[in-house]
Amino acid sequence: xxxxxxAALIHEPSDSSLLWDAVRVMVRLLQQAxxxxxxxPWRDHRRAAKKQARAIEYxxxxxxxxxxxxxxxKITRTxxxxxxxxxxxxxxxxxxxxELWQAQVCHYKPLIERIIAQTERRVLAGKPVxxxxxxxSLFEPHADIIVKGSRDVDYGHxxxxxxxxxxxxxxxxxxxxxxxxxxxxxxMLERHVAFYGEPPRQVAAxxxxxxxxxxxxxxxxxxxxxxxxxxxxxxxxxxxxSRWVYRKLxxxxxxxxxxxxxxxxxxxxxRCTWRGLDHFKAYVWSSxxxxxxxxxxxxxxx
Numbered sequence: 639x640x641x642x643x644x645a646a647l648i649h650e651p652s653d654s655s656l657l658w659d660a661v662r663v664m665v666r667l668l669q670q671a672x673x674x675x676x677x678x679p680w681r682d683h684r685r686a687a688k689k690q691a692r693a694i695e696y697x698x699x700x701x702x703x704x705x706x707x708x709x710x711x712k713i714t715r716t717x718x719x720x721x722x723x724x725x726x727x728x729x730x731x732x733x734x735x736x737e738l739w740q741a742q743v744c745h746y747k748p749l750i751e752r753i754i755a756q757t758e759r760r761v762l763a764g765k766p767v768x769x770x771x772x773x774x775s776l777f778e779p780h781a782d783i784i785v786k787g788s789r790d791v792d793y794g795h796x797x798x799x800x801x802x803x804x805x806x807x808x809x810x811x812x813x814x815x816x817x818x819x820x821x822x823x824x825x826m827l828e829r830h831v832a833f834y835g836e837p838p839r840q841v842a843a844x845x846x847x848x849x850x851x852x853x854x855x856x857x858x859x860x861x862x863x864x865x866x867x868x869x870x871x872x873x874x875x876x877x878x879x880s881r882w883v884y885r886k887l888x889x890x891x892x893x894x895x896x897x898x899x900x901x902x903x904x905x906x907x908x909r910c911t912w913r914g915l916d917h918f919k920a921y922v923w924s925s926x927x928x929x930x931x932x933x934x935x936x937x938x939x940x
Contacts, residue, residue: 639826639843640894641819642902644922645794645909646781651774653757654694654707657714659776660750661687664717667746670739671724678727680720683713707761711754718750749776770815780915784816786846794910797922798822800830801894805933807926809833812919819846824855837861840883842891848872867891897929905929 649655665684690710697703725743728736752773760767769783774793784792796816800809809829813822823843831837837860845868853872856864863878865887878884902908905925912921 639800639841639847640898641796641798641844641846642898643784643786643792643794643796644907645792646775646778646918647909647911647913648775648778648781648793651793653761654691654710656753656776657710657757658687658691660714660753661717663746663776664721667739667743668720668724671728674728674736678720678723683717687713704761707757711757714754749773749779777913780918782815795918798826800826801897804937805893805897806930810926812922819844820849820852823847823852827856827859831859840887842887843867845870853877863887901925901929
């Protein structure tokens with residue numbers, strides 16, 4: 639059992655880049671509204687917004703950045719007011735094109751308001767915003783902030799994978815948020831028992847899953863040998879029947895790292911290139927199924 643991360647198709651997020659994205663999207667929607675014949679007086683502030691976003695990126699010192707942020711926030715709110723006026727003047731009965739346009743406005747408007755609110759809270763008020771409340775992309779709002787240990791920050795979704803001796807992916811869960819591995823161990827184990835009708839005789843898991851509660855839960859479910867890659871205060875005698883078994887299971891668990899590496903390099907699981915949460919899930923599952931089919935073809939006797 640292991641938990642890799644699949645990144646979403648987004649750029650490195652920052653408050654200024656999110657505001658710049660918001661202005662670009664709103665101007666595009668206003669141009670589409672003009673094409674429908676119900677134009678309202680508005681101005682294109684993309685150039686000014688881009689200039690402020692660049693100034694924030696290269697300026698040094700909090701006072702200078704806050705000055706540029708205030709200007710960028712004002713531009714974003716002004717453009718949002720233009721969009722609101724256009725939305726009120728374009729009735730849904732005008733046709734399917736207007737209906738589609740209104741659907742896009744309904745989708746983007748709350749996201750843009752959320753970007754403005756979190757920028758004011760974090761930058762102007764100096765208050766921290768919890769990772770679970772942050773919006774990291776206007777185009778992929780489902781993306782989560784994933785930090786594993788002290789490594790780099792990823793923006794996407796955490797996966798929980800289980801494999802068997804053959805190397806086939808036996809189960810996959812695309813997680814919401816950034817739950818700790820230890821929280822997901824017993825639910826993944828229960829899924830395995832539900833799918834296959836009985837618990838596995840031996841289990842090897844990454845060190846992040848290790849805890850006294852998970853070890854007790856695994857033993858209570860009938861697992862004879864439970865080996866965590868890192869002991870985390872657990873003794874080998876409590877986990878497995880002998881040190882030789884622990885060493886074998888620990889080496890066996892290392893095999894999933896090769897499988898995950900193959901999934902990321904050969905089957906594109908490292909970064910999803912499809913848009914939207916439903917397409918993200920379909921992309922991940924298609925990568926896993928393709929890998930399983932290729933591996934099954936190699937394992938099938940001639």
